[in-house]
Amino acid sequence: MLTIKKKKTGRALKDAVEALSGVDLSVCYQCKKCSGGCPVATLTQSRPSEIMRQLHLGAGDELLASDLVWTCVSCETCSTRCPMGIDVAAVMDALRRLAIERGAPKPEGNVPLFNRAFLKTVETFGRSYEIGMITAYKLGTGKLMNDTEKFPAMLKKGKIALLPPRGGDRKTVKRIFKKIKERKGAKA
């Protein structure tokens, strides 16, 4: 249960989510179809329909710490089934981007670290590089031994590439990341 405190940041969060997602939060009439179809709703404290309501009622940045924000698997079932055509998955994407920007606490499993590790290999090699990503992620979380028992079989089966990927147009990808960083810098 999340207590909603009316304060200045509340309006700012709702506005920021609406601007980032292009969603009009006021059209949600709480039919809860999004929560009914959400594959992770039974594993989290918060549900998509509750997040929608809390945002609309003016919840502040404390909402960015809801466990659903980073447990959401981006399966898009909510957006597909919403009778009002609300892109609920876009709202979740907006909340994740804001959670990073506003320094929300690290979620279980540290998905933001995983995403950074993944994108760093893309920025470097033009394509994702699993060993590089997994190493960076494991070092970051300190859970070095998780899943290591699967490595020998995966290597033997060629399911994991030892060497970084080659042949990708690294120049264009580096340019994309550089431009995105410049835009963020200009906004901040």
Next chain:
Amino acid sequence: MRYAYYPGCSAESTARDMNQSALAVARALGIDFEEPKGWTCCGATAGHQTDRLLSVALPAANLAKVQDMKLDMVVNCAACYNRMKVANHEIAARSEIRQGVRDALDRDYDGSVRVRHLLEVLLEDVGLPAINKSLKRSLNGLKVACYYGCLLVRPPGVVKFDDPENPKSLDRLVTMMGGQSLDWPCKVECCGGGLSLSRTDVVVNLTGSILDMAVQAGADCIAVSCPMCQSNLDLRQQDINKQFGKNYRMPVIYITQLLGLCLGFGPDELGFEKLMVPAANVLKKVEANGHE
């Protein structure tokens, strides 16, 4: 039939078997694939969870390359397919996104390259009758639970692939090959996607119930068309067994591997040895009835 074929990053690592079998099937059916030179990552889930423009510009870099080739783009990975489609949609719908992409790529791209999934090419361009004529083996009544997952069918307004709640593309191929496609309720459930490493607990929960349902439906195997679904159901099966005290031995096979077998390729030409859960039951059933 000539297309620009975008393999996606997993084709070079976890899903070599997906790529290998797709190329074999294409070869057998007279589909001509040309890789866009210097193709790069679509950004996947990490991209769209991080930044909207990044999530559009990364696919757009590839779409722009394909535009120069004057061909339709064919994608086999459901995640890449989804990101390409969303990028086209956003670029066409929002001028500020198109402008941002132009700035990031140093060239304009209008969102007009036609993006197709390999299944669409097989069903719409080649067609079931033509594929049927090329078959060398039958699935011989193999019971297949066809699993589509999320990214192939959602969001329906953007991907426009089959029916979002009860898709039939895989089922139609399985039936055509002489298999029995099962009626089961998990066709478009989520496997946990990119959370495999960061939230293994979530993935094991979701894939556990999908496997359970496939077993209850009496499946000999699950057929997939997405490398994340395959990996989460196959590679994580030992974790699922451990967590829930089960002893599942359910092969999770790419549809192109099944089709490749029926087109006369051997298992070693289709990457069957790369499956974590061996598909010996499937190979036995299919090869026993071979009519080469």
